[in-house]
Amino acid sequence: EVHLVESGGGVVRPGGSLRLSCAASGFSFDNYWMHWVRQAPGKGLVWVSRSNEDGSFTDYADFARGRFTISRDNAESTLYLQMSNLRADDTAVYYCGRDLSGEFDFWGQGTLVTVSS
Amino acid sequence: DIVVTQSPLSLTVTPGEPASISCRSSRSLLHSNGKLFFAWYRQKPGHSPQVLIYLGSNRASGVPDRFSGSVSGTEFTLKISRVEAEDVGFYYCMQALQTPYTFGQGTKLEIK
Numbered sequence: 001e002v003h004l005v006e007s008g009g010g011v012v013r014p015g016g017s018l019r020l021s022c023a024a025s026g027f028s029f030d031n032y033w034m035h036w037v038r039q040a041p042g043k044g045l046v047w048v049s050r051s052n053e054d055g056s057f058t059d060y061a062d063f064a065r066g067r068f069t070i071s072r073d074n075a076e077s078t079l080y081l082q083m084s085n086l087r088a089d090d091t092a093v094y095y096c097g098r099d100l101s102g103e104f105d106f107w108g109q110g111t112l113v114t115v116s117s
Numbered sequence: 118d119i120v121v122t123q124s125p126l127s128l129t130v131t132p133g134e135p136a137s138i139s140c141r142s143s144r145s146l147l148h149s150n151g152k153l154f155f156a157w158y159r160q161k162p163g164h165s166p167q168v169l170i171y172l173g174s175n176r177a178s179g180v181p182d183r184f185s186g187s188v189s190g191t192e193f194t195l196k197i198s199r200v201e202a203e204d205v206g207f208y209y210c211m212q213a214l215q216t217p218y219t220f221g222q223g224t225k226l227e228i229k
Contacts, residue, residue: 035218045158045166045209047218061217095165102213103156103171105178110165 002026002106004096009111016086016115022079022096022108029077030054033099036070036081038092039110046092049081050099086115119143119212123221130200131229138224140210142191146173147214154213157186157195161206169208170195202228 008020022034036048049060049070058070069082079096093112097104120143130136138157146155153173158166168177170186173193183198193210205228210221 044207044223045160045211045220047211047216047220050216050218059216101172102152102154103168103177103211104158104166105168105171107165107167 002098004098004106004108006094006096006108006111009094009113011114011116012086013117014087014115017082017084018086018113020081020083020094020096020111020113022081024077024079024098027098029072030074034072034079035097035099035104036079037095037097037104037107038090039095040089040092043092048094051079083113086113088115091115118217119146119215119219121210121212121219121221123210123224125224126222127225127227129227129229130197132202133199136197136200136204136226138195138208138210138226140193140195140221142193142212145191146212153188155188155193156211156213157184157193158209158211159204159206160209164206166209200226200228204228 003025005023012018035050038046038048048064051058051070055072067085071080091114093110095110096108098106123140146153155173157170160166169180169184173188174186185196187194208224
């Protein structure tokens with residue numbers, strides 16, 4: 001059974017950093033593109049970043065480029081999102097998602113990041 | 118960026134009645150490989166999103182057949198033939214033709 005479990009969220013001050021993890025199980029992690037999507041409290045879904053199967057290609061939303069870094073450890077079946085210079089408007093639940101054929105067929109439960117002084 | 122405009126933003130439906138949600142894309146989502154990179158998701162309260170429809174009109178595994186997706190040009194429609202109480206939540210469309218992937222604004226479905 002496919003499982004994606006995010007962790008690493010928490011409260012951080014503006015300008016601070018945080019690393020999110022997404023532990024995958026139940027499938028061949030290194031065969032799939034993976035994504036991060038976020039959802040601010042009471043708001044809609046926003047795509048953040050993606051990585052190809054081996055991490056050699058990555059892509060970012062404009063708000064994430066230069067501040068966030070997506071990476072993966074296929075030996076550990078884990079996806080990461082390193083976030084730096086965090087702002088109040090980065091406050092959101094961050095989900096990882098598995099890309100099947102352009103759609104996200106599995107999502108994690110999400111991890112909440114709160115940026116506040 | 119591709120803009121996806123979703124409507125309506127809220128919907129109240131009597132159980133057993135049909136429901137329809139639309140999304141319009143600012144450009145064609147037809148890839149050169151012939152596939153439409155467009156999906157529908159439902160997010161139940163307090164849960165992660167769940168894919169309902171992918172590649173424009175394909176029902177995802179485990180999704181009841183009362184959910185269907187259709188497309189006409191850049192207009193995409195999600196139809197629920199008979200709404201049930203468990204269908205409450207937010208519905209989102211998403212284009213995945215090019216990054217940044219973009220979602221519609223979301224439709225809140227409530228039961229009357």
